[in-house]
Every structure is written in C-alpha cells, then in structure tokens.
Amino acid sequence: MEQEKNKNLIKVDVEGKGIFEYEKGISLEEISKDFGDTYENQIVGAIVDNQLEELGVILSEDCHVRFLEQCSSIGARIYQRSLSFVFIRACMELFSGCQVSVEHSLSKGLYCEIQYKRDLNEEDTKRIEERMREIIAEDVPLIKSRVPVDEAIDIFKEYGQNGKVNLMKYRDKPYINIYQCGWLKNYFYGYMVPSTGYLKKFSLKYYSPGIIIQLPTKEANCQIPEFEEQPRLFKIFRETEKWAKILEIDHVAALNDLIVTKRQGEFIRIAEALHEKKIAQIADTILENIHEKKLILIAGPSSSGKTTFAKRLEIHLKVNGLNPVSISLDDYFVNREDTPLDENGEFDFESLYAIDLDLFNKDLEKILAGEEVEIPTFNFHLGKREYRGHKIKITEDQPLILEGIHCLNDELTKSIPKNNKFRIYISALTQLNLDEHNRIPTTDTRLIRRLVRDSKFRSNDANRTLFLWQSVRRGEERNIFPFQEEADVMFNSALFYELCALKKYAEPLLRQVDTTSPYHAEAKRLLKFLNYFVNLENEEDIPRTSILREFIAGSSFH
Template sequence: MSINVIINGETKVYEENTSLLEISKDFQKDYQEDIILAFVDNKLRELFKTVTKDCTVRFVTTKDSAGRKTYKRGMTLVLLKAIHDEIGNLNVEKVLVEYSIGSGYYCEIKSDAILDEALIERIEARMRKIIADDIPFQKRSITTDEAIELFKNYRMYDKEKLFRYRRVSKANIYKLGGFEDYFYGYMPPRTGMLQYFKLYKYDDGLIMQLPSDEDPRVVPPFEPRHKLFGVLKESNRWGNTMKIETVGALNDVICKGGINDLILVQEALQEKKIGEIAEQIVANRTNKFIMISGPSSSGKTTFSHRLSIELRTHGMNPLPIALDNYFVDRMNTPLDAEGNPNFECLEAIDIEQFNNDMMKLLNGERVELPSYNFKLGKREYKGNYQQLGEDDILVIEGIHGLNDKLSHSLPKESKFKIYISALTQLNIDEHNRIPTTDGRLIRRMVRDARTRGIAAKDTIAMWASVRRGEEENIFPFQEEADVMFNSALIYELAILKLYAEPILFGIDRECTEYVEAKRLLKFLDYFIGVSPEEVPRNSIIREFVGGSYFKVD
C-alpha cells in the first residue's frame, strides 16, 4: 500500500512501513548537517521508525538542539561499549559520565586498569572501529521490574535504584553490539553517522571532546578550564561524601525522611562558601570593585545580597550597582542578526560613562549614579549620589562583569571577579548527566511564570537566544574570575518539580515548544517532589519559587 508523505512542502509517495531512515536518504542532499531524527505530524521520532499513513515529516539535523542531544547520547553509548570492550566487562566496576567541560564530557573509569594515554588511544581506536562498522542502535521495551533486575545483573546499581522510583510500567533499553544501557532520550539510527569526536587524558579521567554547537562537523581542540573543573570536582566530592550522587540516592533520602537535614546542610555549605569569598575580598584592601557575572538564572541577585551581608560582618560597607543602569538609550541599542535589539552585547552598555563614573569614585569624588527607566528605554538621574569611603566597596552585577573591556580604565588590583553559575552536581545515573542548562531553564521558567507573567512556552522559545548570548558574552571570560561559586543546590529539582510541572503541562501539544516541554516533564518525573516549607528564606532557590527575604523579583 502506498502513502503520501509531505516533506519541505513536497509530496512524495512511499510504500507503507518505509523507515524514516530510508526516506531521509532521499533528502540528505538538501541539508548541510546530518539528519538524525524526524518529526512526524509534529511528534519527534527516531529514524528506525516507519511511516504507516499519510503524514507530514520534518527532519532534525545535528545542528538542531534535539539533534545535538541525540548525537551526544549516541557518542556516550559508543564510548561505554568501547571501554567495556577494551578493559573487559568484569574488570569495569563503573564508568561515570560526570560533567560537561566546554563541548566535551569528563568521564572517570572505576577499574583496576591504569587509565593512561595508551589505554585512551585503544579506547578511541575501538570507538572508531564501532563507528566504521555502522552498527545499528537497537531499542527494546521491558517492564520496570525487568529493568531493575537487568541493571542489578549488569552491576549498574545507580540505574537499579533509579528504576525503583519510576512510576511508568515500561522502560526503553538500547543495545549496541551486545552492550545494553538505559538513556534518557532518543538515539541515532546507526553508529556510522557519529564521525566527530576526540579523546583526551585529563585529571583522573578522560575528556570525550564533541563538536561545538556552532558547527556539528568540527571538533574544536580541548581547552582545559581548570577553575571550572575545580568547582565541579569539589561539588562532586561533597555529593559523594553525602552519598548523594544520583537522583535515585536523593529519592532515598526523601523517602527516609532526611530531606530537612539535607536542606540545612546544603544551605550551611553555601553560607560557608560565601563567607570564605568575603574573607578573600577583605584580606586585600585594594579590592574596591566586586565584579559579579554568570549565566541566566544562576541566582546572582540573592548571592550579591548574601555576600554583602558577609562583608558587613567584616566592617565593610557594600554599595550595589547594577550594570543594567548603564544601558544606552534604547534607540541606540545595537541590533542582532535578526534585526532585534541585542541587549546582551557589550555595546548595549555605555562603557565610557561607566568607566568615567567608576574612576571618579575610585579617586574619592562624589558621583551621581544613573538608573535605567525600562518603560521609556532611557537612562535617568534621580539624585543617587555616592562617594567611596575607606570601608566602602562597590558590588557590581551584570553579564559583562568579567570582561575587562567593560572596566578597561579600572586598575586590575582594584577588581575582584566572581563567576557564579548553577553547576548541577547531581546526575540521573552513572551514564545520564543532568545538563546545567536544564537546571537553569527550569529555574527561569518557574520565576518567569511567577513574577513576570511569562508562559513556560515563551521562556522555552527564547532560551536558545539566551544561550547564544551566554556563549558570546559570559562563558569565554569565566576562567578570568578570582573565584567561582556554584549556586546549585543538590535538592532543588525536587522543590522546583512542584512548580514546573503544572506550567509545562499547560503547553499545547501543537506548539513547537511542546517537544521540549515533554522532555522536561519526563526528566522531572524521576524526582520525588518536596515542599519548599523548610527552605530558608535567604536561600538562592527562593529567588525562583518565592518567599525570599531579599528584593529579588
């Protein structure tokens, strides 16, 4: 039986049960990047699926967000199989896919084998052989009980624990040449399309370097980010000490009534870190400008308030300055590639006025500081005069805070730079990471809906643009920070779940953003929800769910 398939406005006739992979071969010539998934009547599908009726198909490439995630999952499964092939199943205690560093994944192998350059070269060669053999990814559905037993037998105990809290009755398992695993999300059809990667030895593990978001066919050289890695490793050590490395372990704590103690311990740890940063600042009296920067929804505002309190305990008088008050008048705001105002580029700030005011303050002069009227799109002066005394220190918050082009006239020794981000230390299981961007997106959705009346659909729609701004204006300067602060709380997704699920369920199935909403709902389903009642009023998470002591809305 023949069916009609509409692709890119063109109707093609195929036999019933033709696979999407076969259909994609007819259209690959029209795309620069590799086709890796497809939408069938607005529902995301893996390419091994077949068409069974008249439908509309839209292809997803490795340039698209869903395609990039799928490529990374496929590469992770290839890496895991290669490690087990080279070292031997019985000799591998555990492989940990820990965190993202740039465009790569940092992984550790728990084994008696010595992870040296020679072993990494063998693992990479095995990966390239698996890819050259163009092996299909096979998918099968089993019951949750079968999954628990399967992963117990495979000694993947984190997955065994995860599935004990699954509400659904079925689980999808992927098989690659005899190696089976569970992954949160779709897979490519075959290994042959996974051409772009490179392995590097790093610290106690390895980096699997993958293509950047800008070009899915180019693997950039690995550039170590030692400060970021140090913060991630420190957070991971704390999770290990508390025996909470995965979602399943967090659910264990919640079920056993330990969540309140966990909240108090985690908050105390953050308070201690903020106190240590304050001590570093006051130890050097030449520090007069605290420059705070970080990506969206990192909790910069609450952090600034809490840091200011700590500084006051040391006899300092912190004065807050928001870089947003130095926006150029809206009519002069640069435009982005689509012709829209680009409020996130450095040129959207009146750099010279900012430097002029800051230098005058540094020299002891009295300065009237501006405020920005966002309704009118103009900078205004309302008598906010400031003059720096001996114990005064300026706390400057904004996305360009770490970029020396912003503060080019200020002496280097007068600046203390802080990078803050929500660097999630929790993983779903040993092989499924929680991207830090997912945690921040959920934070932002909850806050947008609560304080700004912005629907979750709209937050998701603008997220790609937000991420591009971060890649251009924040991440390139993170290693220049004097200190990094991780604002992620190990328990926070169990709290955010209660707020995020209703607004995600409110996204219409026909919306473009529904696919992302469905993915996030599946992700949040791993967590047992927790009431925010015991969360302290000065917690960073209060900036998003409400009830903060500070003016953060």
C-alpha cells in the same frame, strides 16, 4: 487498480523541501537518505507532527517532518547520547570489570571517569578511541526494545550499575526501553541514532583522572572545536563531587530515598550550610584584598541565582566590617535609539555596546578614587537616561559591587586595571546525575528554575519562556561563557535537592504546552526528566535566604 495503489501511499511534507509521496511502512531513515545531500550536516532524528521521533520510526499516514541535524540543539543530545553508549561499550571490552560514569560537560565535550583496578592513562585513551572507531566502522545497529522493569533490573545488576537499579524503584511504568549495541544492553534517557555508523565525528582527550569525549559543535561548524582548558570550572565540578560524598548522594535515587523516608530536613540544612560557608570564604578573601581589589564584579548565566548571591555576599561583607555599595549596569544603557541591533534588526539589549562604556568608565574611575559622583537612572518607559540626584561616594574600605552578564569581560571596565578587580562567576553546575550514564545538564536545571520564576514573577507561561530561552542561550554563548575562566573565584549555586522542590511548580506549566506548540517536544522531554524525581512537598526546611527562594518565592530578599 490505481485507487488501490493510492491507498498504499502517504504524503510526507518535508520541511523546506516540499511534499512527497511514499509507500506506507517507510521509515524516517529511508526518507532521510533522499535528502541527506541537501543538508549541511548529518541527519540524526526528526520532529514528526510536532513529536520527536527516532529515524527508525515507521510512517503509516500523511505527516509533516522536520529533520534534525547532529549539531542542532536536539540533534546534539541524540548524537552525544549515542556516542556515550559506544564509549561505554569500548571501555567495558578493554578493561573488564570497569565502571564508567558520565559526569558533566567540560570544554565543549563530555567528561567521563572509568573506575578500574588501576588508573587509566593517555595510552589507554588512545586504545578506547581506536576500539570506538572499530565499532563505528562496523555500523552496529542500536536496537531498542521494551522490557519489563524487573528484567531491566537484572540487566543492570549484571553490569554492576547500582544507580540504575535504585532508580527503577521510582519508575511509574511497568516497562522500560532498553538499547542494545552488539552484546551490551543499557538504558538511556532519550533517543538514539539508528546505528553506530552515524557517529564518525568525535575525539577523545585524556584529562586526568578521566577522559573527555570531544564532540562536534554548532559554533565550530559541526566540527570538533579546538580544546580549551577550563581549570577553574573543572575545579568547581570536583569540589561539588566532594560535596556529594559528604552528603552521601551519588544519584537521584539516593535523593528520592531521603524524601520518601522524610529525612530531607538535615540534608537540606547541610546543603545550605555548604553554600553559606562558601560565600563566607569569598567574603573573607575580599576582606584580605580590599585595599587592592575594591571593585567586585559578579557574572553568571540566566537563572544562576546572581541576585540572591549578591545579597548574601553583602551580608557577609558587613559581618567582616565592610559596607559595600552596589550600582546597576542598567542605569548606563545608551538611549533607546542608540541601542545596537541584532542579526534580525531588533534592539540587542544584551550587547556590551548597549551600555555607554565611556560614561560608565569615567564614573567608575571617579567613584573608586573616592570622588562623589551623580549616578544616572535609566527611564525604561521613555528609553532614556535621567539624572535624579542619586549620588555615590565610597570610603577607602568600601567595596563597590557590580552585577551583570558582561562583568567578566574586561572591555566593560577597561579603565580599571585587572589587579584592582575581584571577579566572581556564578552558575548552577549540577553534579547530581540520574544514574551512572545519564547526566543532568546544567542548562536543564537553569531552564527549570527560569520556567518557575517566569511564571511566578513575570506572568510568562512555559511557551513564552521556552521561546525566550533560545535567545538567552545565544547571549550566554556570546557574552558569558567565553569569559568564565577569567574569574578569581567560582560559586556553584546548584542545590542537590532543588529539582525535587521545583518539580511541583514546573510540571503543571510544562503540561500546558500542547501538541500544536513548537516547543511541545522540549516540554515533553523535560516532563519525562522530572518524572524521575520525588516531589518535595514540605518546604519549611528551605531557608528564606536560600538561592532557591529566588525562584519558588518566599525569599527574605527583595
């Protein structure tokens, strides 16, 4: 009898808590309730034997479980996705016939727009939030079911979701997972929480012409952070939205249609011409202000295409009769032994204080005053600065270009008055989304760029890139994003067609991340995401000066 009883038990190794016995058929949600009080924040999902799972999953054998809190990187996506579903339902109930589109991240939240017979206002926003809280208080189950694609298409047609209808043409499986929240059925790329009762932390903010869903963040100790205006970033997103209309590309299916029908050539040329036009406009602005703003500072997060952008800007400045000179911040690193340490006791090369700020600012003042200055060269092998006779002197009409992660932080160039600096922020701010409700995060585009570049030029496999990415993201949050609104201009380096071009390079790399890797769940997510794109096999239409060439190779810049 005892033996029979043991057969019905499984051992669950809960990470950081110990090994526990449960009856077969228990759900992750039931187990999570045993440990909820021991976690700082709400549990919203789990990694089971290196596979991402929803809390509704039933366990039938021994396993290792790592629970995910709502403000972890994966947990935040689950929480955001689930809350978006409740937001969409509330909008559809209050404004019959409206179309909700989930656009992009903004001010630590999610910017959405509601197309309705009239413009929505602040009072409408309050009503939506009230209805969302009612749905959350009801603790409505979010039920997942597998349905044939044809049936899903009928559901999307009923709700007028043409982006989803068109995307189904490119689904390679005959079925799809649909979620239901009360009366509403919908498709979301990724997992959900078990029920709406998990979604208590949020706030809505009216942000004309749309609404921002404010979410808890890790940086704010899993609370709603104080709202910070980002007018420049919002403007660049709106500008990109206009570009999408010019190119007649609203969602991924429209892009796939172009490639399948072999009409991508003109589309690529227009997308690249829009980049060229924007860079030319920036160069013209620099020319107009050259006597006042001689120091050009370029900053942006990893894989935003800063190197190619800087090279193309130099060309346009020369077309304008200017002859720019550039210097590298790397040459002003402090000697290795003087490098500050991070929280793990490792050298923090991304710290502002890894740079000899006093020496750099003294040299900068002299250069901008027209004096000849000998610039150091950092010997990375020895970890020391050396002087090798490299001298710089600029004329009155010569701009000085500086590119680096700290360039928008005034502390870097503290000896130079603000009105003598021209600051440029560059990032790949994706506006193209999978469909009405499934956005493409900017960080995913940059990560896929980096995966491809690291493999081609740095001999890094996907595991190495995914490992480094966590540190890169922390550095961006600390050193780049807080200063992005300080820029005089912003440049969006995203190209609408790029994920179709990157797909054939990224997929083989991600498939090499096996089930034993701690990054298996992330690799699997990215593979699923890339599966929605058609491969751009023929690259002959991508110019050698394209920012994309910095990642896929073939650039004319070195």
